Amino acid sequence: MSTVFVNIGLSLDGYMAPAGMSLEHWHTPEYKDWGAQWGALMAWVFDQQYFREHLKLGPGGDTGPVNDLLRSTTERIGANIMGKRMFEQGEASWPAEAPFHTPVYVLTHEKREPWERPGGTTFSFITEGPERALELARESAGRRDIRIAGGADVIQQYLNLGVVDELEVALAPVLFGSGRRLFENLREPRPQFRIDRVLDDPAATHVRYVRQ
Amino acid sequence: MSTVFVNIGLSLDGYMAPAGMSLEHWHTPEYKDWGAQWGALMAWVFDQQYFREHLKLGPGGDTGPVNDLLRSTTERIGANIMGKRMFEQGEASWPAEAPFHTPVYVLTHEKREPWERPGGTTFSFITEGPERALELARESAGRRDIRIAGGADVIQQYLNLGVVDELEVALAPVLFGSGRRLFENLREPRPQFRIDRVLDDPAATHVRYVRQ
Numbered sequence: 001m002s003t004v005f006v007n008i009g010l011s012l013d014g015y016m017a018p019a020g021m022s023l024e025h026w027h028t029p030e031y032k033d034w035g036a037q038w039g040a041l042m043a044w045v046f047d048q049q050y051f052r053e054h055l056k057l058g059p060g061g062d063t064g065p066v067n068d069l070l071r072s073t074t075e076r077i078g079a080n081i082m083g084k085r086m087f088e089q090g091e092a093s094w095p096a097e098a099p100f101h102t103p104v105y106v107l108t109h110e111k112r113e114p115w116e117r118p119g120g121t122t123f124s125f126i127t128e129g130p131e132r133a134l135e136l137a138r139e140s141a142g143r144r145d146i147r148i149a150g151g152a153d154v155i156q157q158y159l160n161l162g163v164v165d166e167l168e169v170a171l172a173p174v175l176f177g178s179g180r181r182l183f184e185n186l187r188e189p190r191p192q193f194r195i196d197r198v199l200d201d202p203a204a205t206h207v208r209y210v211r212q
Numbered sequence: 213m214s215t216v217f218v219n220i221g222l223s224l225d226g227y228m229a230p231a232g233m234s235l236e237h238w239h240t241p242e243y244k245d246w247g248a249q250w251g252a253l254m255a256w257v258f259d260q261q262y263f264r265e266h267l268k269l270g271p272g273g274d275t276g277p278v279n280d281l282l283r284s285t286t287e288r289i290g291a292n293i294m295g296k297r298m299f300e301q302g303e304a305s306w307p308a309e310a311p312f313h314t315p316v317y318v319l320t321h322e323k324r325e326p327w328e329r330p331g332g333t334t335f336s337f338i339t340e341g342p343e344r345a346l347e348l349a350r351e352s353a354g355r356r357d358i359r360i361a362g363g364a365d366v367i368q369q370y371l372n373l374g375v376v377d378e379l380e381v382a383l384a385p386v387l388f389g390s391g392r393r394l395f396e397n398l399r400e401p402r403p404q405f406r407i408d409r410v411l412d413d414p415a416a417t418h419v420r421y422v423r424q
Contacts, residue, residue: 013395014226177398183225186389198412
């Protein structure tokens, strides 16, 4: 069966996204300095060869263990699940060939026909809740895995359902002070994880937690 | 000059202490299950040989790199600084030979004579604010270092003063869901750190951040 996983960049103070990073301010990254803060959070990824190749940014880049991690994380995904806000931000900024190349299930309250993009990404809009989205993702992922892509509220919903098998965190040495926290609204019984693997890199500490 | 450092256990969701862990409930660890949660947070420390020796819990214990880290962290301390609430919790629970063996500066609004304990711990009560406490700690620490022991609010004050040289975190694979967060109330400009060292252990991920 597919593994359900989260893979997310986190600031040292626990934020997935800085204050000001929203659809409204998507084209004004200087608003609350969100662009620079986001850049610092994700600094570990920009020079990786696989990232550059995947986003068609040109040749070159690092080819060490972080690059291997990035490649294996991306290649194991058979389906993505995301929230409506994340989709709307992406709809405004992704290229026509959206960077997923898998079925993507979008949790929403508005019915909408599936939206097929070049390159193998099809967005399906699910109004029957997170469990139904996961069921559909399992059907389409085959032997590959399911990524709960975000945002924070969607990850929290799946953590609270107890279905997240692996939680992969790239903990960056930055303090945001405010923004959108990953770990909030957790209900009892809280999910239990053990440390599975740590990859030590100067730009971020990559920790994989596996459900106990 | 002495290095000013923080060394703290953190839950994966960023809490230093679970909900319910306060002086009022010190003798009822079953209240909100705080005792078990605290135990899970600090699980990495209890079997270390140095911890057992230091707290006179008897012989035996692990003697690997985590034990070395614990020993060097403790032995480099020439003075401690803590808040009034942490002191009051400790006053109610430490043995006569308080587990510091250094001068301890307690930030408070109430004047009180220094309190000398057997074993080299003297508590001095500082009413002139965190900068004055740090000045006194520097005078007494000599070539050894100064630990900002806690609680969260005191660590936040020193982070906001920009004087924390090293931030050492033992990130435990537990989710508290609520409690006292370490990283709150950070003011601009926020302190900037780089990753200095990661020690990978099954019970906690030990990361040292150094101020940039």
